Amino acid sequence: MDITQAIQTKRAVREFSQQPIPEEAVLAILHAGRRAQSSKNTQPWWFLAIRDRQQLQALSELGTYASHLATAALGVAILTPDPAARWSIMFDAGQAAAYMQLAAWGMRIGSCLVTLHNPEPARQVLGFPEDVHARMAISFGYPADPSLIDQEKVYFDRWPEAQAPSPSAHR
Numbered sequence: 001m002d003i004t005q006a007i008q009t010k011r012a013v014r015e016f017s018q019q020p021i022p023e024e025a026v027l028a029i030l031h032a033g034r035r036a037q038s039s040k041n042t043q044p045w046w047f048l049a050i051r052d053r054q055q056l057q058a059l060s061e062l063g064t065y066a067s068h069l070a071t072a073a074l075g076v077a078i079l080t081p082d083p084a085a086r087w088s089i090m091f092d093a094g095q096a097a098a099y100m101q102l103a104a105w106g107m108r109i110g111s112c113l114v115t116l117h118n119p120e121p122a123r124q125v126l127g128f129p130e131d132v133h134a135r136m137a138i139s140f141g142y143p144a145d146p147s148l149i150d151q152e153k154v155y156f157d158r159w160p161e162a163q164a165p166s167p168s169a170h171r
């Protein structure tokens with residue numbers, strides 16, 4: 001999927017299949033976050049990748065709309081310095097989140113942001129220190145409904161040349 005297509009088709013995905021995300025895709029997602037732009041290139045973030053089911057369950061209880069984190073194949077907690085220190089910290093965190101989500105969607109992996117409305121217990125779950133903060137996380141996983149992501153099967157005006165074989169080829 002090219003970047004324009006990814007931007008145009010991306011949706012929030014909150015229902016995931018049981019299919020695990022391959023290690024190289026996990027690394028590509030995390031690397032996309034590291035490549036995000038940030039104020040004065042300060043990169044005020046750490047990304048904590050979580051696949052442990054108990055940790056995902058515990059984090060899913062820390063937000064009002066966070067239940068999808070419990071069933072995600074991968075959770076990424078976006079850790080930052082104190083967001084109250086300067087406004088750009090959460091802006092930068094949002095940039096990193098968008099990069100990771102678009103990189104994932106390009107690999108047909110869905111995602112949804114998670115606001116941790118009750119962030120302090122995340123410290124216990126993930127073991128990060130006092131001067132680090134967790135306000136946001138992201139759920140990642142292959143969509144339970146693959147048609148969400150197969151939107152390139154929609155064409156305009158003409159069957160695309162040199163792109164897809166005819167449906168009979170799949171039979």
Ligand SMILES: Cc1cc2nc3c(=O)[nH]c(=O)nc-3n(C[C@H](O)[C@H](O)[C@H](O)COP(=O)(O)O)c2cc1C
Nearest residue numbers: 010011012013014063064065066112113114115116
């Ligand atoms: C700052 C921010 C916080 C969000 N927090 C949550 C959340 O806690 N739970 C959730 O399910 N979705 C959350 N979302 C996802 C939005 O609900 C979603 O991006 C929006 O509904 C658009 O969805 P769509 O791209 O499928 O149209 C958040 C999005 C943003 C930008």
